[in-house]
Amino acid sequence: MLGVLDNNNLNGGQKLAVKYFSVAVILFVAQILFGLIAGMQFIMPDLFFNVLDFNVTRMVHINAMVVWLLMGFMGSIYWLLEDEAGVETVGLKLGNLAFWLLTSAVTVVVLVYLFIQVGPGDDFTRWFVNEGREYIEAPRWADIGIVVCMLIFFYNAAATFMKGRWSGISGVLILDLVALAGIYLAGMFYTTNISVDQFWWWWVIHLWVEATWEVLVGCIMAWGLIKLLGARRQIVTTWLYIEVALMFGSGILGLGHHYFWIGTPEYWLSIGGFFSALEPVPLVAMVVHSVYDSGAHKFKAANHPAMAWLIAHTFGNFFGAGVWGFMHTLPQINLYTHGTQWTASHGHLAFFGAYATIVIAVFYIAVQQWRGGVWMSGGLAGNGWKWKWALGLLNGGVLGMTMALLIAGYEQSFIERAIEGSTWQGYFVAQVHPWFIQGMNWRMVFGVVTAMGIVLLVWDLLTIGKGENRAKQEV
Amino acid sequence: MTSKWWANENFWRKSAVWVTASMTLVLILLTFDTIPKISVGSERVPAYSVINQRIDYVFNKERNFQVPVIGQAQPLFGNTLNEEEAEALVTWGKKITQGRNCMNCHTLLGNGAYYAPDLTKAWLDPAWGDSSTRESMMVNFLMDPVSNYMNDSGRKMPNMNISEQEAQAIIAFLKWMSSIDTNGFPYNFKPIDQEG
Numbered sequence: 001m002l003g004v005l006d007n008n009n010l011n012g013g014q015k016l017a018v019k020y021f022s023v024a025v026i027l028f029v030a031q032i033l034f035g036l037i038a039g040m041q042f043i044m045p046d047l048f049f050n051v052l053d054f055n056v057t058r059m060v061h062i063n064a065m066v067v068w069l070l071m072g073f074m075g076s077i078y079w080l081l082e083d084e085a086g087v088e089t090v091g092l093k094l095g096n097l098a099f100w101l102l103t104s105a106v107t108v109v110v111l112v113y114l115f116i117q118v119g120p121g122d123d124f125t126r127w128f129v130n131e132g133r134e135y136i137e138a139p140r141w142a143d144i145g146i147v148v149c150m151l152i153f154f155y156n157a158a159a160t161f162m163k164g165r166w167s168g169i170s171g172v173l174i175l176d177l178v179a180l181a182g183i184y185l186a187g188m189f190y191t192t193n194i195s196v197d198q199f200w201w202w203w204v205i206h207l208w209v210e211a212t213w214e215v216l217v218g219c220i221m222a223w224g225l226i227k228l229l230g231a232r233r234q235i236v237t238t239w240l241y242i243e244v245a246l247m248f249g250s251g252i253l254g255l256g257h258h259y260f261w262i263g264t265p266e267y268w269l270s271i272g273g274f275f276s277a278l279e280p281v282p283l284v285a286m287v288v289h290s291v292y293d294s295g296a297h298k299f300k301a302a303n304h305p306a307m308a309w310l311i312a313h314t315f316g317n318f319f320g321a322g323v324w325g326f327m328h329t330l331p332q333i334n335l336y337t338h339g340t341q342w343t344a345s346h347g348h349l350a351f352f353g354a355y356a357t358i359v360i361a362v363f364y365i366a367v368q369q370w371r372g373g374v375w376m377s378g379g380l381a382g383n384g385w386k387w388k389w390a391l392g393l394l395n396g397g398v399l400g401m402t403m404a405l406l407i408a409g410y411e412q413s414f415i416e417r418a419i420e421g422s423t424w425q426g427y428f429v430a431q432v433h434p435w436f437i438q439g440m441n442w443r444m445v446f447g448v449v450t451a452m453g454i455v456l457l458v459w460d461l462l463t464i465g466k467g468e469n470r471a472k473q474e475v
Numbered sequence: 476m477t478s479k480w481w482a483n484e485n486f487w488r489k490s491a492v493w494v495t496a497s498m499t500l501v502l503i504l505l506t507f508d509t510i511p512k513i514s515v516g517s518e519r520v521p522a523y524s525v526i527n528q529r530i531d532y533v534f535n536k537e538r539n540f541q542v543p544v545i546g547q548a549q550p551l552f553g554n555t556l557n558e559e560e561a562e563a564l565v566t567w568g569k570k571i572t573q574g575r576n577c578m579n580c581h582t583l584l585g586n587g588a589y590y591a592p593d594l595t596k597a598w599l600d601p602a603w604g605d606s607s608t609r610e611s612m613m614v615n616f617l618m619d620p621v622s623n624y625m626n627d628s629g630r631k632m633p634n635m636n637i638s639e640q641e642a643q644a645i646i647a648f649l650k651w652m653s654s655i656d657t658n659g660f661p662y663n664f665k666p667i668d669q670e671g
Contacts, residue, residue: 055579121571132573241487252498261660339585422661427592428626
């Protein structure tokens with residue numbers, strides 16, 4: 001029946017996908033909650049002092065983000081799998097098991113982060129409490145669990161395409177998943193040599209977010225444009241190949257922009273600077289691609305909120321990852337900006353713009369189908385105010401935080417780095433400067449705006465299409 | 476199928492494969508070149524026993540930025556360690572910094588969080604007075620940062636229950652890290668007076 005949430009409206013892969021999406025939304029809320037606390041700790045340093053210190057709140061903030069995006073991606077792949085392959089998901093029971101494994105592992109890791117927090121400098125701590133390496137803090141047992149779950153996920157996807165039909169999108173997707181899973185292994189060892197440690201650590205971080213994740217969302221985008229606009233498969237596939245060529249052509253050696261200051265040889269200054277400066281090119285291509293396709297189809301889309309979030313994704317990706325990344329990627333400027341709020345500014349806009357947006361788009365595609373393929377184009381109940389306000393508040397909130405952090409980052413680069421020479425005293429001279437404090441205050445204001453956006457988004461996802469009796473617009 | 480190469484699906488599929496494969500290959504080759512250059516005991520990343528010596532951060536005219544310079548004997552806490560002992564101490568120190576999650580407030584080599592100062596050259600920081608007061612000030616700070624904090628931002632490092640031995644290991648790790656050639660990062664750094 002139209003307008004009612006019913007699992008019978010979903011195929012096997014989609015039933016699993018909505019489980020992933022549900023956990024992803026919970027972690028998204030947790031990310032913002034802990035972001036609010038961490039942001040507040042810049043303004044009120046005594047907040048939760050000795051109870052939930054900044055290193056804990058910030059760790060939960062960024063880890064919740066990595067995991068909810070990863071779960072959002074996995075859900076998105078399960079969502080499109082049967083549709084794209086033309087057969088039922090292979091090994092779905094195992095896939096369900098992996099979901100519960102991953103969800104329980106994440107729950108245990110978060111509880112340990114919150115209640116154990118830290119441990120002595122021994123192997124037990126790294127295996128069972130906290131690895132202490134930014135973004136991949138998860139203890140080693142959880143790393144192994146994640147790898148097992150990823151292998152099952154990969155098996156589900158690859159075996160289903162092998163049994164059914166291959167397409168350009170699925171071909172790129174599967175090769176990308178091989179790289180994505182393989183790269184994670186580069187972060188799973190201990191070395192005392194911090195230069196070698198960070199060398200491989202960046203393989204995981206950079207080659208995920210600036211290469212394989214970008215290609216993965218390129219696949220979701222290509223599929224999304226076919227579904228939402230009825231774009232021709234041949235056109236989007238050709239675009240996807242162009243994007244892969246440009247993305248990997250710039251992003252793989254763009255890794256070098258993390259090898260300026262960690263002890264690695266000087267030739268990385270040229271290689272990293274040059275290739276990372278090219279990284280925005282594929283992102284421009286994506287903007288052209290999506291906006292052109294939308295225009296060519298006169299914005300007649302099967303799902304307006306999802307389409308709006310896809311457009312937000314292309315612009316967010318271009319500005320957040322492309323422009324904000326380019327601004328500080330050349331070594332001549334990075335010497336002063338590296339390790340300042342400038343990076344935080346880029347991080348907020350890039351992760352949100354490139355990744356959160358497109359996963360939210362798939363959330364909307366999912367609820368539409370879950371309610372029986374209801375109408376989600378123009379003329380929604382209340383003129384669709386909830387999704388429009390959620391879109392505006394989330395994008396406005398993140399953009400506001402980005403600008404506030406950028407100003408703080410400028411100030412740090414000039415005062416702490418260029419003038420004061422990066423000593424501890426120089427650091428604190430910059431931290432108490434009015435421009436920095438104003439930046440932190442405004443970041444908090446826009447953090448609250450973002451939080452209002454997520455409340456509205458969750459409310460909308462739970463209610464949109466409820467009681468709707470029109471079927472979705474055909475494209 | 477269109478006849479124009481730039482709109483041809485097949486052309487772009489092949490390009491994607493070739494570009495990805497060749498870039499991956501270049502990265503692998505560069506990795507083989509880089510790893511020996513950043514191995515412990517190389518020119519850029521000194522052996523752990525460097526903690527037995529004085530480390531300076533001096534402007535190099537040729538390279539036009541500051542580089543670490545390893546000088547005369549200056550044993551850490553008065554103990555000259557052999558290579559294995561030095562490695563064991565620095566290893567313990569690094570493991571403590573990971574176990575205490577230092578990187579989610581501080582940056583190391585500029586990477587981490589931005590709530591507390593960068594630790595790349597913490598050993599050389601003028602906040603520790605001069606070379607006669609440095610070691611004891613660092614130990615006292617690490618063991619009780621709440622009563623020894625030294626800034627007016629209101630931000631304090633929480634007490635991480637660091638023992639004296641653990642503090643010494645952390646300092647050994649920091650001293651060794653300060654000897655890594657980081658291509659002039661942090662720039663314009665004003666090191667501690669080591670003549671005093």
